[in-house]
Amino acid sequence: PARYSDVKTLINVITRPLDTGWNGGFDIDHAFTTGFGNDDAYFTYVKGRNQFSFDYGLNLRDYRDRRGDKNYAFVLDNSDWKYHYDTKDSFGYTTNNINFKYTNSLKDNYTFQAIFSPNFDTFFSNGNSNINVAHNDSDELHYGVTRSRVYSFGPSLDLYYSKNLPNNQELTLDVVGTLYRNRQRDNNDETVVSTGESVLSDHMTQNNSKQSLIGELAYGKTFTNGSFNAGYKGTIAHSGATIHNFLTGADSYDYAVHSDCHYFYAEYMSRIHNFMYRLGIGETIDHYKNDEAQYTNYLFNPKAEIAYTINNRNQIRLAVKSEPVEPTLSDLSDNVELIADNIVRKGNPSLKSGNDYGATLTYKITNPYIDAEASGVVDYTRHPINSYYCRENIDGKDYIVSTSENANSLLEYGGTTDILFRPFKSDAFTVKLTASALSCRLNSPIIGSYLHWYIPIDYYLCYRVGCWEVSYEGNIVSKEISGAYLRSDENESHLQLLWKKNNLSLFAKCFWLFSKSKYSGKTIPNNILQYDYHTHINDNRSMLTLGLSWTFTKGKNRTVNRSIKNKDYDRGTF
Numbered sequence: 001p002a003r004y005s006d007v008k009t010l011i012n013v014i015t016r017p018l019d020t021g022w023n024g025g026f027d028i029d030h031a032f033t034t035g036f037g038n039d040d041a042y043f044t045y046v047k048g049r050n051q052f053s054f055d056y057g058l059n060l061r062d063y064r065d066r067r068g069d070k071n072y073a074f075v076l077d078n079s080d081w082k083y084h085y086d087t088k089d090s091f092g093y094t095t096n097n098i099n100f101k102y103t104n105s106l107k108d109n110y111t112f113q114a115i116f117s118p119n120f121d122t123f124f125s126n127g128n129s130n131i132n133v134a135h136n137d138s139d140e141l142h143y144g145v146t147r148s149r150v151y152s153f154g155p156s157l158d159l160y161y162s163k164n165l166p167n168n169q170e171l172t173l174d175v176v177g178t179l180y181r182n183r184q185r186d187n188n189d190e191t192v193v194s195t196g197e198s199v200l201s202d203h204m205t206q207n208n209s210k211q212s213l214i215g216e217l218a219y220g221k222t223f224t225n226g227s228f229n230a231g232y233k234g235t236i237a238h239s240g241a242t243i244h245n246f247l248t249g250a251d252s253y254d255y256a257v258h259s260d261c262h263y264f265y266a267e268y269m270s271r272i273h274n275f276m277y278r279l280g281i282g283e284t285i286d287h288y289k290n291d292e293a294q295y296t297n298y299l300f301n302p303k304a305e306i307a308y309t310i311n312n313r314n315q316i317r318l319a320v321k322s323e324p325v326e327p328t329l330s331d332l333s334d335n336v337e338l339i340a341d342n343i344v345r346k347g348n349p350s351l352k353s354g355n356d357y358g359a360t361l362t363y364k365i366t367n368p369y370i371d372a373e374a375s376g377v378v379d380y381t382r383h384p385i386n387s388y389y390c391r392e393n394i395d396g397k398d399y400i401v402s403t404s405e406n407a408n409s410l411l412e413y414g415g416t417t418d419i420l421f422r423p424f425k426s427d428a429f430t431v432k433l434t435a436s437a438l439s440c441r442l443n444s445p446i447i448g449s450y451l452h453w454y455i456p457i458d459y460y461l462c463y464r465v466g467c468w469e470v471s472y473e474g475n476i477v478s479k480e481i482s483g484a485y486l487r488s489d490e491n492e493s494h495l496q497l498l499w500k501k502n503n504l505s506l507f508a509k510c511f512w513l514f515s516k517s518k519y520s521g522k523t524i525p526n527n528i529l530q531y532d533y534h535t536h537i538n539d540n541r542s543m544l545t546l547g548l549s550w551t552f553t554k555g556k557n558r559t560v561n562r563s564i565k566n567k568d569y570d571r572g573t574f
Contacts, residue, residue, distance in 0.1 A: 021046040021556030029509070029547035034539040035062020035092060046556045051103040062092035068535035074400050074528065076342055076391070082134040083340055089127030089146070096120050103560050108164055111560060115158040123150040131190065140192060142199065147187040152571050154180045160562060168222040170563075172231075173215075178568040180210040180239075188338055201246070202338035208241035210329065210572040216564050226270030233263040239329045239572040245336050247395060257290040257332050257349075257572075265301075278305040284324045284353075290332055292349040299324050299355050315364045325354035327385050329572040331404045336394070337574075343529075344394070345402045347574065352406055354383035368425040373418045377438065381410040386483030388446045389529045400529050402484075407444040410481075414438035432460040440481045447484065447526045454480045456489055469498040472513075479521070485531075487521040505549040516541035 024043035030036065042055035065088065072083040098118050105111040129144035156178040163171050184207075190200035218231035237259045244252040267280035282301035288294060301324065307317040333347030358379040365372050383406040392401040416436040423429060435457045442450045457476040462469065475492040493515045498507040517540050522532035 019046070019048045019556055021558070022554045023552065023557050025503070025549070025551030027547070027549045029507075029545050031540075031543050031545045034064070034543060035060060036540070036543065036545060044557075046558050049104050049106055051101070051105070051558050051560070053099075053101040053103070055097075055099050055101075057095075057097040059095045060092075061094075062090075063537050063539040064090045065538040066091060066535065067538060068533060070533035071531065072340065072343065072400075073530040074342075076400060077398055080134075080136055081342060082132075084132040084134075085129045085144070086131075087127055087129040087144075089125055091123075091125035093123040094121065103558070105558070105560060110164065111160070111162045111562075113158075113160040113560060113562070115160075116155070117158070118153075118155045120153045121150075122152075124148065141194070142190050143193050144188070144190040144200075146189075147185070149183070149185045150573055151183045152180065152573065153182075154178060154568075154571065156568065158566070160564065162563065170220040170222075172218045172220070172564055174562075174564040174566055175216075176214040176566045176568065178210075178212045178214075180208075180212075180568075180571050182206075182208050182210075182571055182573050184208075184573050186337055190341070200338060200341050204243075204245045204335070204337040204574075205252075206241050206243050206335060206574050208239055208572050210237060210239040210570075212237035212568045212570075214566045214568060216566055218564055220563070223270075225272060226268060228266075228268050230266040231264075233265075233566075235259070235261045235568075237329070237568070237570075241333070241335075241572070243335050246338055247336060255291055255334055257288070257329050259286070259288045259329075261286045261326070263301075267303075274309045276305075276307045276309075278303075280304070282322075286324065286326060286353045288327070288332065288352075290334070290349045292334060295352055297353045299353065301355075313366050317362045317364070318359070319362075320359045322355060322357045325356050325381060325384060327351040327353065327404070328570050330570075330574050331385060333574050335574045339402065342398075343400045343402070348404045351385060351404055352383065354381055354385060354406060356381045356384075369422055371420040375416045377412070377414060377416060379412045383407065384410045386410075386442075386444070388444065388484045389523070389526065389531075390446060391528060404483075405444070405446060407442060409443045411441045411443075412438050427462075428464055430460075430462050432462075434458045442481055442524070446528070447524055450481070450524050452479070452481050452486065452524075454478055456480075458492070467499050467501050469496075469500070471496050471498075481524070482521075484523050484526070485521045486524060488519060491515065491518050503551045503553075505547075507547045507549070509545045509547070511543040511545065512540055513542055 022045055026041040027039065029038045037058065037060040039058045040055065044051060044053040068087045070085045074081055096119060100116045101113060103113045125148045127146040131142040131144050133140045133142055156176060158176045160174045165171060184205065186204040188200060188202045189198065191198050212235065214235045216231060216233040218229060220227060220229045240254065240256045242252050242254055262285040263282060265280060265282040267278060269278040280303040284299040284301055286297045301322045303321040305317065305319040307315060309315045331347060331351050332349050334349050336344050336346035338344055356379065360375050360377050362373055362375040385404055386407050387402060388405050390401050390403065392399055414437045419433045421431040436455065438454045440452050440454055456478040459475065460471065460473045462471040473492055473494045475489065477489045477491050479486040479488050493513045495510045495513050496507060498505060517537045519535045520533060523530055
């Protein structure tokens, strides 16, 4: 310009607009000796009120050497049966979580966000078993082959809008539509080793589609010392399946499940000096309908919380809640598949929703050396949904049947603690301990009353110096009630070495150090069937992985905080 005509040297600095920004990064973690990987990539572009972002998460497992043995013992038609399986199999899965997001927002005014998620998953397993079958006083050796495949495609569209209104009011709407397409194939074949005779051939297939719509409308108002929130959440879902199993011969049949659930809620929260209290009421109306049964269930869901801050290092809190326990579409299926010649697994179209009531009293302490929480817990579930074994005649033949039922009740009470210890009053060296001691009493019309103590212990140690960090995670395994079973926790023994500089991290991990992943369980004592299993994965014995994490930020970065998040996780597979 002319105003610079008398300037000897002119430097023209071209700047990026202040309302523009680029942000992103990736995480990579892979093993060398087996198929194991956890990868993430994410990117965001900001321009004024607009934000465009993309993220992709890939989880990969491809194990080739899983070993296990399992035992069944039962009486059927006045005959004693015992099955012992010695199995080797390969299995794996991939989960692909993909999100395309568009956000338009103005601070203290409104937020609009649209998320399209074309997610898809796969699962496979291939197994071979040596089977010893003991029938009364005779033994026979069988050979079994199992193959399983599941393909699932579940795109969804999430539309979210939040608007600030005058006088500290806010109105929020969230609508999520999901469409699942699933293909499932389970083949189970068993032959007599000495003769080659086929004694079991079950080729179960299920192709199902599911459509669901979740809508939630919430209203909020903030006062000087409190806030009020109220809303409605409705879910409508329909699943249709074409099923073929050993009972249908060469034919297939169609089966449909419809559900609509409605939840109304209101909540008031206030803070007066060192006291905070929260009171809420809710009503859930569940309606399920399938080709064999239908029902409507009304559940009252109140909740309350009160907290007192003694000082800046001590706090006590009491929380009481009630929430529904709802069956999945697979629980409600009428599909059936053979586990062994005399044992089948099937769904239960007559399941109903249960209700969970819980109370937790927590004391929290914080000081330079320790952050700790200790809680007393009481949890009562009315009509929990659990799996059990029973005897049933199907098409003129008696079977031992594994299916889901509504138990009478499940009562859990005890204590939990979570402690973070800093012996040097800094994060240079920390020790974290999480432990629980819970008494669990299950009451069922099938197995009667059963009492069990669940005492899991997890620990974590971490040492940091400069750019380096080394940590170890381990646990003491305990067994937990899960329907008709006592199932062990997954064992942990994981070591990690991390180097971090600015926005770059390099790390090496050793999973199951000097060990391998192990799983076991057994049936709760009953007069129908005794079952136990032990499984371990040889592939991940002292498994070494290497990883890289990197992030970048240029220009503007915009954070969107949503007050409502909904997602349909129930695929409807069997």
